[in-house]
Amino acid sequence: MAGAGTTGQKETVGKVLHYIRKYWFYLAASILMAAVTVTLTLYLPVLTGRAVDLIIDQGKVDFAGIFVILRTMAWVIAGTAAAQWIMNVCNNKMTYGIVQDIRNDAFRKIEILPLKYIDAHSYGEIVSRVVADVDQFADGLLMGFTQFFTGVITIFGTLGFMLSVNVAITGVVVVITPLSFFVAGFIAKKTFAMFKMQSETRGEQTALIEEMIGNQKVVQAFSHEDEALADFDEVNGRLEKYSLKAIFFSSLTNPSTRFVNNLVYAGVAVTGALYAIRGGISVGQLSCFLTYANQYTKPFNEISGVVTELQNALACAARIFELIEEEPQTPEKDDARILTEVSGKVDLEHVAFSYVPEKQLITDFNLSVRPGQHVAIVGPTGCGKTTVINLLMRFYDVDKGKICVDGADIRDVTRKSLRANYGMVLQETWLKSGTVRENIIMGKPDATEEEIIAAAKASHAHSFIKRLPEGYDTVIGEDGGSLSQGQKQLLCITRVMLCLPPMLILDEATSSIDTRTEIRIQQAFATMMKGRTSFIVAHRLSTIREADVILVMKDGNIIEQGNHETLLAQNGFYAQLYNSQFAL
Numbered sequence: 001m002a003g004a005g006t007t008g009q010k011e012t013v014g015k016v017l018h019y020i021r022k023y024w025f026y027l028a029a030s031i032l033m034a035a036v037t038v039t040l041t042l043y044l045p046v047l048t049g050r051a052v053d054l055i056i057d058q059g060k061v062d063f064a065g066i067f068v069i070l071r072t073m074a075w076v077i078a079g080t081a082a083a084q085w086i087m088n089v090c091n092n093k094m095t096y097g098i099v100q101d102i103r104n105d106a107f108r109k110i111e112i113l114p115l116k117y118i119d120a121h122s123y124g125e126i127v128s129r130v131v132a133d134v135d136q137f138a139d140g141l142l143m144g145f146t147q148f149f150t151g152v153i154t155i156f157g158t159l160g161f162m163l164s165v166n167v168a169i170t171g172v173v174v175v176i177t178p179l180s181f182f183v184a185g186f187i188a189k190k191t192f193a194m195f196k197m198q199s200e201t202r203g204e205q206t207a208l209i210e211e212m213i214g215n216q217k218v219v220q221a222f223s224h225e226d227e228a229l230a231d232f233d234e235v236n237g238r239l240e241k242y243s244l245k246a247i248f249f250s251s252l253t254n255p256s257t258r259f260v261n262n263l264v265y266a267g268v269a270v271t272g273a274l275y276a277i278r279g280g281i282s283v284g285q286l287s288c289f290l291t292y293a294n295q296y297t298k299p300f301n302e303i304s305g306v307v308t309e310l311q312n313a314l315a316c317a318a319r320i321f322e323l324i325e326e327e328p329q330t331p332e333k334d335d336a337r338i339l340t341e342v343s344g345k346v347d348l349e350h351v352a353f354s355y356v357p358e359k360q361l362i363t364d365f366n367l368s369v370r371p372g373q374h375v376a377i378v379g380p381t382g383c384g385k386t387t388v389i390n391l392l393m394r395f396y397d398v399d400k401g402k403i404c405v406d407g408a409d410i411r412d413v414t415r416k417s418l419r420a421n422y423g424m425v426l427q428e429t430w431l432k433s434g435t436v437r438e439n440i441i442m443g444k445p446d447a448t449e450e451e452i453i454a455a456a457k458a459s460h461a462h463s464f465i466k467r468l469p470e471g472y473d474t475v476i477g478e479d480g481g482s483l484s485q486g487q488k489q490l491l492c493i494t495r496v497m498l499c500l501p502p503m504l505i506l507d508e509a510t511s512s513i514d515t516r517t518e519i520r521i522q523q524a525f526a527t528m529m530k531g532r533t534s535f536i537v538a539h540r541l542s543t544i545r546e547a548d549v550i551l552v553m554k555d556g557n558i559i560e561q562g563n564h565e566t567l568l569a570q571n572g573f574y575a576q577l578y579n580s581q582f583a584l
Contacts, residue, residue: 012318016141019098026094033087034149038157040080042295046161047073049288087150095142099134102317105324106130114329115395116355124207129323132206133199133316140313148310151299158296165285165292169275172267173296194246195315201239203319208235246312268293330397332414339417342502344371344533345406346392352400353391361387362556365401369533369549376536376544378577379553385537387556389505392535394418405503423496427508429488431480436465437472439491443499455497458524461490493521497528504534550574 020027051069054062107130110118118126162170212219212228219228268289276286351365362384369375377385390396391403394410402409410418423443431439440455441447447455452472456462464487468474480488496504506525526546538544545564552560552567552574560567560574567574 009314012314012321015321016098016314016317019101020094022101023094023097026090026097030087030090030094031149031153033083033090034153035157036083037080037087038150038153040076040083041154042157042161042292043076044073045288045291045295047076048291049282049285052287053282053285091142095138098141099138102137102320102324103130103134106134106320109324109326109328112328113326115390117326122207122211124210125203126323127210128203128206129320132202133319136199136316137313137320140309140311140316143309144313147299154299155296158292162289162292162296165289166272166275166281169268169271169289172271173264173293191246191249191311194242194249195312196318198239198242198246199312199315199319201235201242205232205235205239208232264296265290265293330411333412336412336414337408337417339405339408339413339421342406342421344373344502345369345404346503346533347404347407348388348391348401349404350401351391351398351403353387353396353398355387355396360556362391365556365558367551367558369535371533372531373549374529374534374536374547376538376547376550377553378538378544378550378574380577383553384556385553386507388553389424389507389535389537392505393422393424421501422503422505423499423501424505425489425493425496425507429480429485429492431476431478431483431488431491433476433478435470435473435475436468436491439476440472440494440498442495447498451498456494458497458527459490459493460521460524461487461494464490490521493524497524500528500532502532504529504532505537506534507537552577 047069051066054065054069110126110130159170159173162173208231212232219225272281272286272289275281281289346367346369348365348367351362352360353362353365354360365388367375377388379385387396391398394403394415397411402411404410405413405418405421420443432442437452440452444451453462456465465472465474476483480491483491536544536547544550548563550560550562550564550567551558552572554573560570560572562570568578
């Protein structure tokens with residue numbers, strides 16, 4: 001297990017280094033300034049030692065020499081502060097540049113991920129990776145850049161200065177040092193696995209919170225509060241357990257390294273005192289050596305804290321890299337053409353599809369739709385109606401067979417041009433934070449005010465929009481804010497009315513609208529669908545009587561096909577569905 005964790009760490013570090021490569025200038029500048037900071041910091045004890053040696057005895061103090069040393073120390077301290085400031089600027093530029101790149105890559109990947117990935121993962125968990133995990137990674141990376149370079153250079157720099165003073169005493173330090181590395185390395189392997197589990201559970205917790213807040217009305221309506229609290233307590237309990245284990249293991253690092261560091265200091269003090277007694281070194285040099293011993297051991301404590309943060313950062317980075325490296329949707333062909341001047345002829349030939357391999361949904365589905373034809377799709381829940389829509393829009397690719405628009409396999413055309421030729425109104429509305437106008441012009445950003453108002457009047461949305469505080473410039477919140485479900489649906493219909501593409505998909509488009517408005521919307525739809533190929537999914541069969549062709553689906557297959565009168569005359573499955581809705 002530790003070996004697997006180490007391998008995962010190495011891979012994650014390699015990916016982080018790939019992002020750092022772009023900021024090599026800031027990295028080099030940071031290391032250079034760290035070296036300058038350490039060199040100047042380590043030079044101060046030398047100056048202190050010299051000043052001590054100028055205090056020979058009572059009444060024998062070289063004040064002129066001490067003043068020169070103090071002036072030099074002031075310049076050294078000022079230079080150290082300037083170098084540290086430049087180093088911190090470089091570290092911040094580098095860290096937040098890397099974080100920006102990672103978030104951009106993550107968001108770009110989300111935009112091209114297949115819908116099956118989005119369907120299989122909770123929104124909160126994905127958000128947690130892009131927001132919380134990247135923030136944790138940034139904190140660890142910033143601390144790492146700020147303290148790790150300085151600490152490492154301090155260790156080697158201090159050894160160099162100590163060697164220049166006395167080789168034997170330095171040997172004591174070198175002999176004890178590996179013990180600190182061994183302790184820190186052993187604990188680091190344990191903490192990575194714990195921090196990874198902590199990060200995953202935090203994502204699970206975020207997903208649960210997002211789900212409960214987003215559906216609070218349903219939770220309260222069905223008195224699900226106690227169960228929701230129990231679920232949250234369970235996830236929170238696991239997060240507590242993993243967090244405590246991660247913190248416990250990481251908390252061992254600092255006291256362990258401090259113990260080793262105290263051994264180093266004691267060894268230097270005893271050995272140095274013996275040398276001073278014998279006249280091997282001066283009191284000033286011993287003072288300098290003890291200061292170096294402190295400075296030498298201090299980075300080990302800092303690095304132990306950095307290692308803890310880096311373990312957390314790498315665990316979070318591993319999760320975000322998992323998202324970035326997810327298999328994207330099937331890429332478009334190099335020679336994919338742009339679909340233009342579409343007449344609306346659609347053919348499905350021997351189509352087979354399933355969401356999971358072991359459960360077949362659609363088998364050998366065949367359909368030929370002429371330009372301008374209105375096709376209604378009906379059937380019981382789970383029969384594959386919405387799945388057909390997903391395939392037409394190429395949200396999912398068929399497993400077998402093909403779907404053609406104007407004779408072109410939709411896998412041979414660009415997704416953007418395919419979807420631009422469809423107008424889609426779903427049962428589930430989607431509105432973004434922004435003005436009413438911004439939500440309407442989403443498919444046609446260059447629309448004029450006259451076109452927007454004409455589309456809103458056609459969808460019967462204009463009257464309620466004018467009653468809003470700022471009319472078309474009224475800002476609405478995420479998913480429509482305080483608008484009613486029917487008003488949200490009217491805005492979505494207006495969005496399609498504005499574009500008027502050659503093909504339309506209406507999936508329970510009037511399910512949230514009152515009966516009176518629905519009649520007017522149906523009239524608007526009739527005008528909008530005139531001359532346009534239309535696919536209508538409806539549970540209320542009264543809305544599809546005028547369709548040219550009605551497809552009756554069951555278990556992924558078309559079992560009946562014809563117009564309303566023909567299917568009623570057959571007295572088959574459609575007739576049963578229809579009569580069940582209108583039976584007295």
